[in-house]
Amino acid sequence: MGKLTERLKNGIVTENPTFVQMLGMCPTLAVTTSAINGLGMGLTTMVILTLSNFMISLLRKLIPDKVRIPAYIVIIASFVTVVQFLLQAYLPTLNESLGLYIPLIVVNCIILGRAESYASKNKPLPSIFDGIGMGLGFTIGLTVMGIIREVIGAGSIFGYAFMEKANTAIAEGGNEKLADFMAKQGLFEPIGIFVFAPGAFLVLAFVVAFINHRNIKKAAKLGEKAKLCELADCASCDKVCASNPNTASESEVQA
């Protein structure tokens, strides 16, 4: 059982796909306009990741090595299509707000990356837990991004408009002067740009900078050189996806 919990911890903390490996950036930036969207996208990805890990692990001895990448892509794409139908049927509002990014889960680096580096070499049960762990890590990443953007950009959290409520509460509490002052200073005005495209980049930048700052402090205590968050220069994915390994390594040198 130790190995399975280790898988979970690995996905959520040690190799967190969003904040440590910086994989799957497209959905991380695109759908985190609100906490609920981030959570929904994370869970959808987790379900697909777990299912595809399980299936690929079961088939790992049957898939010939040369055509494994196309085979993985077909398996992942099939699960994505199935999950998309389920969302359309049972969660139509979530399906609408995630829109184009649901079919794009197919090209999410995290899923193909786990298939190649874990599920293709391990037994089904650990692979399932690997999928759940990584999926939870991704979900946490997206939800944190979504919460920050929603709080700053819309003044609400999971749809609960706390800024407006606080403002009216102050006014109703007989403190009209204070409420007036707050409104004039714009203290309860959300900063709209954070739910638009630029906000996504800025929030992620500051979250990563915060993690870097902590790592630097920790390393300084131990007297080591800090390991900074590096941009995955797509190499991790290309290694997986380029069926011609020679061209892939060549391109890494170039890039």
Place this chain on the structure above:
Amino acid sequence: MNIILIAISAALINNVILSQFLGICPFLGVSKKVSTAAGMGGAVIFVMTIASAVTSVIYYFVLVPLSLDYLSTIVFILVIAALVQFVEMFLKKAVPGLYKALGVYLPLITTNCAVLGIALKNVQDDMNILESVVNGMFSAVGFAIAIIIMAGIREKIEDNDVPEAFKGAPIVLITAGLMSIAFMGLQGLIK
């Protein structure tokens, strides 16, 4: 007229990277130098134009008549992966000069979610084949514009004194955020 509108809106207003977040991975990863960024941009323009044409032809002449349009995700990703391989082999044999310039970037494009994203968007928005090709091509032009500007800025950042914690990914993301604000200003172009 409609075609020009589609072109401008694809390249500038709904920029694939800065407002739709498609293809973020190469945008952040391959934008250290202007020359490599330009190569990547060229390769994406080339592949995305062909991919848009091929996927929309397949959609309208194969998938829709057989009422298999729900399979578009699976079919498109396979078509794009095969197409990239095919383009690579074809260029290597037929146009070695172009292959030399774009070759190393071609395998990177299969994972570029912009190509699949635009192909799916074309059929989702009911664009005909000509409109799809224009949309694909100019979305890729928008990608090239964004990645080249980014690379130019990053070359300058190299010489600057960036706070320790912001070195690497954060400063690049902040630059992208500022560029995105600038591109939001272009929204007034079409009303």
